[in-house]
Amino acid sequence: PEPKPAAVLEKSGWSFKPRGRLMFDAGTVNAPDSVDADTGFGNEVRRARLGASGDLPGGFGYKFELDFAGNEVEAADAILTYEDGDFEVTVGHHNNFQSLEELTSSLHTSFIERAAFTDAFGFERRIGLSASYEAGIVLAQAGVFTDNFDDTGTDNRGVDGRLVVMPKLGNTQLHLGGSLHYNELGEEDATVRYRQRPLVHFTSTRFVNTGNLGADSEFGAGLEAAAIAGPFHAVAEGYWQNVDMPLSENPTFFGGYAEVGYFLTGGDTRGYKGGKFDRTKPANPVGEGGFGSLQFNLRYDHLDLNDAGILGGVQNGYQASLVWKPTDYTLFSVNYGRMDYKDAVIPTADGDTDYGVDAFGVRAQVDF
Amino acid sequence: PEPKPAAVLEKSGWSFKPRGRLMFDAGTVNAPDSVDADTGFGNEVRRARLGASGDLPGGFGYKFELDFAGNEVEAADAILTYEDGDFEVTVGHHNNFQSLEELTSSLHTSFIERAAFTDAFGFERRIGLSASYEAGIVLAQAGVFTDNFDDTGTDNRGVDGRLVVMPKLGNTQLHLGGSLHYNELGEEDATVRYRQRPLVHFTSTRFVNTGNLGADSEFGAGLEAAAIAGPFHAVAEGYWQNVDMPLSENPTFFGGYAEVGYFLTGGDTRGYKGGKFDRTKPANPVGEGGFGSLQFNLRYDHLDLNDAGILGGVQNGYQASLVWKPTDYTLFSVNYGRMDYKDAVIPTADGDTDYGVDAFGVRAQVDF
Amino acid sequence: PEPKPAAVLEKSGWSFKPRGRLMFDAGTVNAPDSVDADTGFGNEVRRARLGASGDLPGGFGYKFELDFAGNEVEAADAILTYEDGDFEVTVGHHNNFQSLEELTSSLHTSFIERAAFTDAFGFERRIGLSASYEAGIVLAQAGVFTDNFDDTGTDNRGVDGRLVVMPKLGNTQLHLGGSLHYNELGEEDATVRYRQRPLVHFTSTRFVNTGNLGADSEFGAGLEAAAIAGPFHAVAEGYWQNVDMPLSENPTFFGGYAEVGYFLTGGDTRGYKGGKFDRTKPANPVGEGGFGSLQFNLRYDHLDLNDAGILGGVQNGYQASLVWKPTDYTLFSVNYGRMDYKDAVIPTADGDTDYGVDAFGVRAQVDF
Secondary structure (H helix, E strand, C coil): CCCCCCCCEEECCEEEEEEEEEEEEEEEEECCCCCCCCCEEEEEEEEEEEEEEEECHHHEEEEEEEECHHHCCEEEEEEEEEEECCEEEEEEEECCCCCHHHHCCCCCCCCCCCCHHHHHCCCCCEEEEEEEEEECCEEEEEEEECCCCCCCCCCEEEEEEEEEECCEECCEEEEEEEEEEEEEECCCCCEECCEECCCCCCCCCCCEECCCEECCEEEEEEEEEEEEECCEEEEEEEEEEEEECCCCCCCEEEEEEEEEEEECCCCCCCEEECCEEECCCCCCCCCCCCCCEEEEEEEEEEEEEEECCEEEEEEEEEEEEEEEEEECCEEEEEEEEEEEEECCCCCCCCCCCCEEEEEEEEEEEEEC | CCCCCCCCEEECCEEEEEEEEEEEEEEEEECCCCCCCCCEEEEEEEEEEEEEEEECHHHEEEEEEEECHHHCCEEEEEEEEEEECCEEEEEEEECCCCCHHHHCCCCCCCCCCCCHHHHHCCCCCEEEEEEEEEECCEEEEEEEECCCCCCCCCCEEEEEEEEEECCEECCEEEEEEEEEEEEEECCCCCEECCEECCCCCCCCCCCEECCCEECCEEEEEEEEEEEEECCEEEEEEEEEEEEECCCCCCCEEEEEEEEEEEECCCCCCCEEECCEEECCCCCCCCCCCCCCEEEEEEEEEEEEEEECCEEEEEEEEEEEEEEEEEECCEEEEEEEEEEEEECCCCCCCCCCCCEEEEEEEEEEEEEC | CCCCCCCCEEECCEEEEEEEEEEEEEEEEECCCCCCCCCEEEEEEEEEEEEEEEECHHHEEEEEEEECHHHCCEEEEEEEEEEECCEEEEEEEECCCCCHHHHCCCCCCCCCCCCHHHHHCCCCCEEEEEEEEEECCEEEEEEEECCCCCCCCCCEEEEEEEEEECCEECCEEEEEEEEEEEEEECCCCCEECCEECCCCCCCCCCCEECCCEECCEEEEEEEEEEEEECCEEEEEEEEEEEEECCCCCCCEEEEEEEEEEEECCCCCCCEEECCEEECCCCCCCCCCCCCCEEEEEEEEEEEEEEECCEEEEEEEEEEEEEEEEEECCEEEEEEEEEEEEECCCCCCCCCCCCEEEEEEEEEEEEEC
């Protein structure tokens, strides 16, 4: 059997696993000189989480994790679950099934940040009730959701669903999925704002940004495809976000990415489980005579926030990352991205809004 | 022996138990249409706690629990204890012995919220030093207290005591108690404000509210009586809160409730331990072929904030709850209350201040 | 082998230890009557920490601790470590090697607060990368650091080093050390402010205070010497802090202390490990027929914030403490200090700025 962390305590029907993660990021952002932006060297504690998860007798389970990075406390998963055979019911604060990239733990992503559309369209955990069914190669998930843990007075009322098929063809793991999302913004004079940073999170500048848009509701649809074959993986997603605006034409924004990755170290492969990417476990870790795993990834990351007269800008990002995992629970990565912007919301001194931004970021990560 | 959670680690003189709880509430509040209040559907994370407790060698113990609900961090118990035979000394942030209902863990209450007076009179944990003596059917508790953990500059200086007798007559557990409380508000121009929500916590509206009252000190006295006999329990409390006001006559406000409950499932009974209600442990839990426990409760909840010329309003609440515990550590409840208000502080459009408010609340709860 | 807390879980290469501490302080501060200061009785939760530390396979380790005292959340150590023989590399939020007193855990200090200069000169944890080498009697530490966890936008860029020799002469543990520190304050119009409370932390008044000084960078140098011989210990440190001010002469402030301590209980000695003081473990703890350890300490605590035309004030503090440890993990202390101020920043009604302040503080402490 696989070695288990010391921290998992088990007794019939019970278990307790402390959960924690630390991610330290640093790097640079370079824009044309005359652009008024938070560029140059930056650093931050990207995530600093502490929590616990486990099983309870009777098929129940719990997970509660808090993030203390960035001088505020935010809840990550905070759930009560009930499992019965292929079905699982979840109550509490959890993700709304919005994309393979979003649902994959930040511990197991291939780049320092997820694809631009996941932040841009405001994906976040919300309080809700959901059910999932997983049997063989099929995973179906659906739920109703209200607000984020930190602000239960915002009157969001949403319904979300996702369907995944994940056949294994020989040694190749395939993943095909689609999801639909509808959220009513209950508040009077509600607005949405879609925007995104250039690859790295330690800058506060967003070169693409719709600004606040008066909105009644949002409708989203996403498509997912991925394949893992030994050291190789490929993944692509597209996501359409439509906004129901009370006073003007309804825009549909689009984001998506295509990515390939390859392990330079022998015997390594990307983890996959339950309709999302899972932990990479180096075949030859440090401490057992090995070097760990080294993975090289390339990504094209597209985000189009221009539609129906709204000029939020367009990003075409060309990104590369090198991810070194000495062991299962440690990770170091180097990331570079060239984001070509069209209609960027911050003009140069000449009024130019079409230019490129370079971002460079390194991460040190541990989880337990 | 009783099965123990996996999470309790023990070695001679040592133990460590992680502590956590999650409570998700949702429901509605309905007031007369013309009342300007936060009514309609609401939801919130009611409690989201993480912490630890345990024993240390030499008779010492510790408990430290934090609540992360509601976008702020609040300390619950944060104590160092020392036990020697029947005596226990406690240093730190803990409850001030103010009522059976308040001292009973929120995990084990029979309604979604405690009786109105416990919040109305501002019961909260404070930093202090207390001693308790428990032998046979007698429990005596007394302590001196300063301020709440979150604001140690408020200059509260209090002394509190409680006496309980808890005889067992045949199979019937009886509980009779009384408590006295004195708190000096040391700050210049100190005020108190007594107010309460209508049964549920996810609304921000209080229909009864004294407003800020200039005050030098508070004096409180409470009486407690309860009985548990097999599936049946009954409990009643009364609490008088007197305010020493420097510039006017001293008012005495009153709150109290009477409650009965009955388990519809065979073999179940309400837990009781150390002078307060304890965990209900279903005789036939889910996962062992049973349905868990189902308890039906009725409560009359009275609060009178009118006295000495102050018109804070009067509540007569008629409440019912159904509490389903599939297992020891999971709980779902449905709660309804009709609160008849007199002299409510929010008038209708006609200026009427005597009207009824309906509150409906459901809860999903897990602890570990 | 030494008894281990129940809470340490170990499996080959893995361990998990929950970490927590609670410190409750109370006492008084007395200044001349006409001084406008936060004097009289005060109390506070000094530290309330929760976290975890442990080992991971491959030589890696982690530690993450948060402090919830004072109505805000602050990160303490938040690190990923890698150990290879005598070398250890640390990434994350940790101390910058600034003095024996600062590096010694707050659990193991001999007074309720550390010597005045450690707070005055703004020692704090910062995010960085450091290496340490420990072999035989030599410990060498060096690192580069940016900002504090809670504010990664402050543009600090620092480099720090410390060298310690710690020979054992017979039964006497000696400690000789020195450290150098340079920090560039990257922000435009950056300032530093050096100030300190009178021994205890629950008052908000600082009688010595440079006020905000426009600054480009700080340079610090510290010397450390200590000896532990059975029940006796002596320790002295000096620290010079030079400020590079863009618009005026560069001041050099100085702080230091000399301290002796003695255990009144037989068989007790102060712990020492890895170039800093460690836990005192009573030879005859409560619970094993003993009384615990009782240690009496005297300290002269000097801080001079006058230089180059800046009149921040001078403190000469004469302090005594009695520290009772019933067991390894519990501590109670009584502390008294007489601080004689010259050029105090808060004048009396007569305009006098040379006067004495008395501080008295007690602490109750537990850690787990």
